[in-house]
Amino acid sequence: AGNTTDDKRKQCKNKCRSAIFSGFRALGLYSNHLAHVLRFHKKHREFYVLTAVGQCFHTYNVKKLGIVAVSNALPEDISSLAADRMLVYAAYGKHISAFAKNKEVVHTYTGHQGDVHLLLPFGDHLISVDKDNVVIIWDVESEDTYLQISYDKASFEVSALMHPSTYLNKILFGSSQGSLQLWNIKSNKLLFTFPGWASAVTVLQQTPAVDVVGVGLASGQIIIHNIRCNETLMKFQQDWGPVTALSFRTDGHPIMASGSPIGHIGLWDLEEKKLVSQMRDAHTTAIAGLTFLQNEPLLITNGADNAIRVWIFDVAGGDGRLLRHRTGHSAPPTKIKHNDQSGLNILSAGQDGTLQSFSTVHERFNKSLGHGTLNKTRAKKKGVTHDTAKLPAITTFASETARQSDWDGIIACHRGFLVTTTWNYQKGSIGAHKLEPELWSYVVQAVDITSCGNFAVIALSSGHIDVYNMQSGFHRGHYGKDKAHAGPVRGVSVDALNQLTVSVGADRLLKIWRFKSKELLHTHSLPAAPASSLLHRDSGMLAIALDDFTIQILDMETRRAVRRFSGHRGQINDMTFSPDGRWLITASMDCAIRTWDLPSGSLVDCFLVDAAAVSLSMSPTGNFLASSHVDGLGIYLWSNNTLCSMVSLRPLSADYEPTVIMLPGTCPSKDTEEEEVLDADSSEMLEYISPAQLDEHLVTLSLLPDSRWKNLLHLDIIKKKNKPKEPPKLPKAAPFFIPTIPGLVPQFALPTTPSEDQVNALDSDPAEYLLLGIYYCVMISEGSCDTEGWNNKFKVLVIIIDFFQKYLKIVPILNLKWRSFEFLTLNNVMLLFQLHLRFIADQPELMEEAESVSAHLEETWMSMQTLLNQNICLLSYIKSALL
Numbered sequence: 001a002g003n004t005t006d007d008k009r010k011q012c013k014n015k016c017r018s019a020i021f022s023g024f025r026a027l028g029l030y031s032n033h034l035a036h037v038l039r040f041h042k043k044h045r046e047f048y049v050l051t052a053v054g055q056c057f058h059t060y061n062v063k064k065l066g067i068v069a070v071s072n073a074l075p076e077d078i079s080s081l082a083a084d085r086m087l088v089y090a091a092y093g094k095h096i097s098a099f100a101k102n103k104e105v106v107h108t109y110t111g112h113q114g115d116v117h118l119l120l121p122f123g124d125h126l127i128s129v130d131k132d133n134v135v136i137i138w139d140v141e142s143e144d145t146y147l148q149i150s151y152d153k154a155s156f157e158v159s160a161l162m163h164p165s166t167y168l169n170k171i172l173f174g175s176s177q178g179s180l181q182l183w184n185i186k187s188n189k190l191l192f193t194f195p196g197w198a199s200a201v202t203v204l205q206q207t208p209a210v211d212v213v214g215v216g217l218a219s220g221q222i223i224i225h226n227i228r229c230n231e232t233l234m235k236f237q238q239d240w241g242p243v244t245a246l247s248f249r250t251d252g253h254p255i256m257a258s259g260s261p262i263g264h265i266g267l268w269d270l271e272e273k274k275l276v277s278q279m280r281d282a283h284t285t286a287i288a289g290l291t292f293l294q295n296e297p298l299l300i301t302n303g304a305d306n307a308i309r310v311w312i313f314d315v316a317g318g319d320g321r322l323l324r325h326r327t328g329h330s331a332p333p334t335k336i337k338h339n340d341q342s343g344l345n346i347l348s349a350g351q352d353g354t355l356q357s358f359s360t361v362h363e364r365f366n367k368s369l370g371h372g373t374l375n376k377t378r379a380k381k382k383g384v385t386h387d388t389a390k391l392p393a394i395t396t397f398a399s400e401t402a403r404q405s406d407w408d409g410i411i412a413c414h415r416g417f418l419v420t421t422t423w424n425y426q427k428g429s430i431g432a433h434k435l436e437p438e439l440w441s442y443v444v445q446a447v448d449i450t451s452c453g454n455f456a457v458i459a460l461s462s463g464h465i466d467v468y469n470m471q472s473g474f475h476r477g478h479y480g481k482d483k484a485h486a487g488p489v490r491g492v493s494v495d496a497l498n499q500l501t502v503s504v505g506a507d508r509l510l511k512i513w514r515f516k517s518k519e520l521l522h523t524h525s526l527p528a529a530p531a532s533s534l535l536h537r538d539s540g541m542l543a544i545a546l547d548d549f550t551i552q553i554l555d556m557e558t559r560r561a562v563r564r565f566s567g568h569r570g571q572i573n574d575m576t577f578s579p580d581g582r583w584l585i586t587a588s589m590d591c592a593i594r595t596w597d598l599p600s601g602s603l604v605d606c607f608l609v610d611a612a613a614v615s616l617s618m619s620p621t622g623n624f625l626a627s628s629h630v631d632g633l634g635i636y637l638w639s640n641n642t643l644c645s646m647v648s649l650r651p652l653s654a655d656y657e658p659t660v661i662m663l664p665g666t667c668p669s670k671d672t673e674e675e676e677v678l679d680a681d682s683s684e685m686l687e688y689i690s691p692a693q694l695d696e697h698l699v700t701l702s703l704l705p706d707s708r709w710k711n712l713l714h715l716d717i718i719k720k721k722n723k724p725k726e727p728p729k730l731p732k733a734a735p736f737f738i739p740t741i742p743g744l745v746p747q748f749a750l751p752t753t754p755s756e757d758q759v760n761a762l763d764s765d766p767a768e769y770l771l772l773g774i775y776y777c778v779m780i781s782e783g784s785c786d787t788e789g790w791n792n793k794f795k796v797l798v799i800i801i802d803f804f805q806k807y808l809k810i811v812p813i814l815n816l817k818w819r820s821f822e823f824l825t826l827n828n829v830m831l832l833f834q835l836h837l838r839f840i841a842d843q844p845e846l847m848e849e850a851e852s853v854s855a856h857l858e859e860t861w862m863s864m865q866t867l868l869n870q871n872i873c874l875l876s877y878i879k880s881a882l883l
Helices: 002-014 376-382 672-686 707-721 766-779 791-813 821-842 844-880
Strands: 021-027 037-041 046-053 056-061 067-070 080-083 087-092 095-100 104-110 116-122 125-130 134-139 145-150 158-162 170-175 180-184 189-194 201-206 212-217 221-226 231-237 245-248 255-259 265-269 274-279 287-292 298-303 307-312 321-327 333-338 345-350 354-359 367-371 394-399 410-414 420-424 429-435 444-449 455-460 465-469 475-478 489-494 500-505 509-514 520-525 530-536 541-546 551-555 560-565 572-577 583-588 592-597 602-608 613-618 624-629 635-640
Touching: 021 624, 037 080, 046 080, 046 298, 080 116, 087 116, 095 116, 095 125, 116 158, 125 158, 158 201, 170 201, 201 245, 212 245, 255 287, 333 394, 333 624, 345 394, 367 429, 394 444, 410 444, 410 455, 420 455, 444 489, 455 489, 500 530, 530 572, 541 572, 551 583, 583 613, 791 821, 791 844, 821 844
Parallel strands: 245 287, 333 613, 489 530, 572 613
Antiparallel strands: 021 635, 037 046, 046 056, 056 067, 080 087, 087 095, 095 104, 116 125, 125 134, 134 145, 158 170, 170 180, 180 189, 201 212, 212 221, 221 231, 245 255, 255 265, 265 274, 287 298, 298 307, 307 321, 333 345, 345 354, 354 367, 394 410, 410 420, 420 429, 444 455, 455 465, 465 475, 489 500, 500 509, 509 520, 530 541, 541 551, 551 560, 572 583, 583 592, 592 602, 613 624, 624 635
16 A cells, blocks of 8 residues: 555656646636526525536526526536426436536436436436437436336437426427327326427427427427317417527516527517517527526526526517626637736637627626627627628737726737727727728738837738827838838737837747837847747746747847747647746647746646647736637636745656646546545645755854844843832732642642753754853943942953853854854854943953954854855846846
């Protein structure tokens, strides 16, 4: 067992989790292609809506759409979701888990041979259907199989199921062939087969009327059918494709809502048997689920566009208006960046063409700045879907908050487009200007905004770099006589004081320009073509990602490359600096996120993720790292462990093998034993007990505060201040106690002998002994000794000076030469001669001893002064020399 533990610890040392970052939470994930589930809490008297998000599900209250709970993650993505009064059921792969309290797994049902895709809670039982067309009815508590029904896929492939209201032990199954079957699951008998309507059944929904169900077909037909009489009451035709969801109002209005694959919702009047209203573009993707709240004019919808919306029907005409919503990106983000110095808001541009802001505090502070368009007025009239002037997705953007209350503070460039757009964060919309250089057939590749918020710098694929005013949108000059670079410009940045502009181009050149006069100041050749660049304005460090997967760090002050990092095995997607400029965090297509320490020039942290990170942003406060990933709709936050605990960072070896860390919010439960080993290993690495002296050649100061010896100079003043106003009074009856040893038999405590620690106190803390000698120096000073004679004072001074001299001789023997240095050199000499200078000068014997002590101290100080001068010289050279 001991050898096994040692092997595990050795493996953990070579392959362990991130030392700096740990997963915190995910932002911007609200829904996927699965229909939501609605629950009513009797005690709270409140509705809750559940949506599946990857390997877990979220619970929101309908009242404010605030997130209430996030379930524990499952090993695979959820394929079906259902709930009853007590439990929530989630199917993943061939298994089903039952959750209690919206979080913890309490039951697991295993027995399917195919992937489960349909679930239906039914009293004390759960009905599940898999892809192999096998229906299993489970006993919820015992997890045993109550009944199993197998269908032939060719004749009856189950595509939908429901429990008709008031039909005891009856389940209605719909098939892809169009027929329906009514089963009694208690007796395992097929009661009736409905021939259907020659189209696949996609939805089965109970209507407010008993015996009547709504049937949605793949042909777009909606059938209202009485299953008791086998009679079709009415038919509706939806022209938007298959019916994806059905719901009926129960607040007194005979309205039915139907969902479509293109995001439209149709509202049908069941009394007049006609379409009364259309809610077009309710979602940008298919309607996954829609549900009317019981006895309320509220409709909840969700879709694969990562959105939950609540609609209220309180206007004339039957149309629903948007009451509240939670919306994220419907396509993966391409660029993320913290918006202000508080670090509470993250700007995110997605492949869906929208620019959104996500709050790290609460979802109610999220805002969408909309979709980019060339004609804002026309887009409002026609809508985003039908806007012919809408712009493609944003590839990169820059933001500055200095003047965002006065004019636009965000500038963005779009994929394959020459026009750059400005955005206003406070108004939450696209801005007033469309900055378009007079060059056709080229695209904008990089942008930046000055720290004052007045100017925008735009870099083109033609090699041109133009400057625009953010307030007026006017052109304010360009860099270079003809153009700045011979090839496409890959990165451009302006320093903190608007003095310098630095650009990197595909011509393998880095150029530094004067911002105001636009003249070229410096040119630096790069070893490979750059992919992107990032400037840390406070420190003046410029990080350049090269096409050979290496990173160069250039100091803007010295204009020299000071660091070079290599280790990535794929294209570097993004970089971000820590707020103090000490760390550079990079992400690449090899799925690694690496942290480089600039002062030491080494890799200090590295971990892998399942999907490569495409963008990174470090919070200005340093508490979180935000990342977005390939094919992921969310923004993931990683907490900085160094802010809340001591983390010992060491350079990682060349053969270091990082481990894969699951993204926050999708992390399955870890192995307990492995986690304990990791914790033990990390604690061993962090635990460090400093010796009394690191090395005998190093100087170690005492741990005593200055007040311990400085106050001795003013002991007479302190005594006068602390002199009591009245003489102390004796107590009337003072009790007499003799110390005893605790126990059953009373015993008196005997005087203790000095312990070994007290005997060896000189070796533990020599400053205490010196302090004792200094205290005696003060006690015999002229202001505090009697006038009985000077002989006592002479004898005491002889003893004290002899004590100092012997102490200085003993210290090298005990290897204490450089310990408590300030007491060995400055303090004792200062006090000794300051208090008794005249008396010592008049006594030849004392003068001789004092000169001997002074010689020892001078020898010690000269060697120390030599070391200080060498270090000062070295530091001066490092500061002034060009690296």
